[in-house]
Amino acid sequence: MHILGISAYYHDSSTCIVRDGKVIAAAQEERFSRKKHDLCFPVNAVNYCLNEAGISAKQLDAVAFYEKPYLKFERLLMQFIDTFPRSMSVFVESIPSWLSEKLLVPKNIKDLGYNGKVYYLEHHLSHAASAFLCSPYKKAAILTVDGVGEFATTTFSTGNDTEIELFKEIHFPHSLGLLYSTITAYLGFTVNNSEYKVMGLAPWGKPVYKEEFDKLIRTFDDGSFELGMDYFAYTHEKKMPSKKLEGLFGEKTREKESQITQFHKDVAASLQAKTEEVLFHLLENLYSETKLENLCMAGGVALNSAANGKILSKTPFKRIFIQPAAGDAGTSMGAALFVYNSIMKNPRQFVLNSAFLGPSFSDKEVQDYLDKNSIKYYKFGSRAEIAKKTAELVNNNFVVGWFQGRMEWGPRALGARSILSNPTNPKMQGILNLKVKHREKFRPFAPVVLFEEVNKWFECDDPLPQAADYMLMVYPVRKEKRKIIPAVTHVDGTGRLQVIRKEQHALYYQTVQEFQKLSGVPIMINTSFNIRGEPIVCTPHDAYKCMMGTGIDYLAMENCLIKRIDNPKDLWDSEKMATD
Template structure:
């Protein structure tokens, strides 16, 4: 049984292949088109999924689409009647989705439409390994739902309560994101990273934006929002309420902005804890599954697990819309076969393209002869890389299959020594080219995690934060509030990365590395060899490790790589920068 899952036409479009209920591959369209948060029909991702599995469109039993176009169109018609700002309504004709799939993908078979929040719910539950669970999904908006509460057992998911648009925690967070001068659907991470620098002086004002109601319900106080009819997310009444001028894009960040971010984070956590506690009382399970864009708020996730009765938690590693493709495929599998997808708890999400040393050498040509080549001796490769890390070098690390979802997890990563007090500023300014306040995450050997962090369970996807234990001097990965967004690495999930961490411990005494995504601001994470080369020469990364090849940065190396890439090296620019307007789709 071959089922393709697709998410598209809003943001984070993606495609995945589920074969006999097992995830075979998955990739976001942005990684192939190089357009950040690409929302188009994932044609390249679709072709890649088929090619990797040696399938043709006729071999596909079903395409599962991650939302219901008819229900979504009903909301859009309602929105039009409310004079809500929309793009051309004709573009949202529900027939367009099926037409696009058939015409642009050349597919003639069965298409199943799965409700948006059911796709989120299934994407978490069916990969959690739990036999039963309570499920919470929270995002901006699906068809009508913005928050859903569910119970699951075996193969069945029951979403028993919904909060409907325009009441939305995702839109609340995006509104303050815009207020603080960051891009909607992109800058929410920045607000989360800014929050620990502040104090919740504005929490009482932020609480006025939301009215808490019985059961799982809440409502936004719409007088403070303008995303329904205006050209921005917030109204003038919100500006008056907060009492701080709206921050202009790229303006300086003052204490008041940090305090607003902290206040928003505190209020979000309060709401989630209250509603998750309600969910626990409604379901007979100690297991919690989270999905939806708000579930990527790793700070809130940690608070939820610590402050609610649930004992176990699983957060879908691609909780945004890209992960909806996985959930739609899983739910379609249940509908068609009557069986639960044959997927135990996932401990890794390396589902994208990989490049052998032979394939890398084809791209590099004769230049491979000048690289340090350790293709036949992994021990020497790891020695060389660990030594450079110990000496303060920043490493571009390109290995194995690319990760699915927003986090780099050790295959498309930038690595550095977490003990270096200057390393965070170095990488933010010279490599990532992003705001200096943003933190970096540690990757740690799973078995030694509890020696360094207040974390007693694995966290393979960087989806919750915890405190760094006292006395652990790792300033490059310790946030201003003493927290860290930990990735635990096991030998089973990523052998080469695990061995590099072990080797670095041999040289430094610390089984931890700073791990951030291999990209620059405004660009997707690198996918191909060419992407990695391009990022290397347009940053100040000290050393690039492509499979078994090591390239140290010098003028001759950069010159040779530019020659290999031709004109590509001059085309790096920030693309698809979002505005502070939330476009409803």
């Protein structure tokens, strides 16, 4: 039995295919279309999933869509009416996209060649399912927190085998996700893209704006919260912060790319502190209502790895599960699993143990691509040589593009489409920024660390949650180790680590091991294989193009090693290259 899950139209469209209850493939549309956070109906991701399953759309048994478009439309209409006439211009602007695409989901699904049953699930139910139904728990408390779905912005549920029972929800416009996004916009960053940059900025500041944030959001004893809506404009305008919010802080919204001052850092720190306070308040309440020690979390706020790293020490929960695509992209997986397990009443067959669910390319496919385009390369003799040579290059302070195996599911590069470099070199952050990333100086790079070594280097929860495998848990670097890995230690002494286990990606694991033999450090810098503003690479052509457009020194792509300076730039024109 094959069930296809689809999420589309807001940000990070994605598709997932479930065969007999097991996820066999999942990917975001942006990786294929090369448009960051692509929100179109994910035709390319659908084709990839169907190919991976070896079936056509006609052979699908069911399609699951991650939300109820008509219910969402109803909320928007109510919102426009409530705030009329201030909302008039936003209303006029948004209607065409509803009529031309967002309400045409049934037609788009039919156009794939599928005429069977389509299940439309509520947005937050898809989030809840995306966390619980692929978790290792038979019973768990589930919290979903995001910007907004149809009406809900936060839900409390319990998961019991194949059942998910929602018992409390908080509705739009009161939203912890939209508070974070509003301050993201106020600080001059892009909403639905740069919230994690604000999280990275926070440790540079002090949470001195407590009083102001107490006015923006208030919590109540029943576990709910409310925003002070006068400070927010998103119900009726295109912008998110209101004039009153600017008055509250005494500064105007920061212009994009303009200077970041101590004020901005302190606002970011205050936002992060308030987010954690509200999140722990929600979790305390969820625990007291359920008395369950296992926690599953999803929704955009569950990507806040700095908050996640504190949950087990600050709340009564003993274990936590967050899947790599905790944001909206993950809802295609939740929707498909919910149909299989909860609607069709089939027993659970799947636990998500790895993020490698995307496309891969064989040695031969990579070599054919390189040969067709007359690209010079060295062919490795064995997998062991790939690991050894890459570790040597990293130890010699080269920046290495790393393209090995199935692409990652979720927003983070986890060793399939990564850029690897030396964490012991204090200059490496600057080198990476100069050669490739061009990212804001305040943002740290992330380390990958061998699972068996993590406790020696980081102060982690014990036992270590699997969410640490997906860069979803920030932990303090042990004090005595901070000077050894300066390039991945943030200003507050923490690291947004990825833990790698041998069974997830043996070659990547072995490469970090080889680096440990040379440097004494079981850690590398792992940053995503892309340049600023572009999605992570997907195909050999994307990877080669990214290397040639940057200062990446080498590319270890399956069993081939390509040296950038062996391939003169004047012989390279990506538009004329064969891409398959």
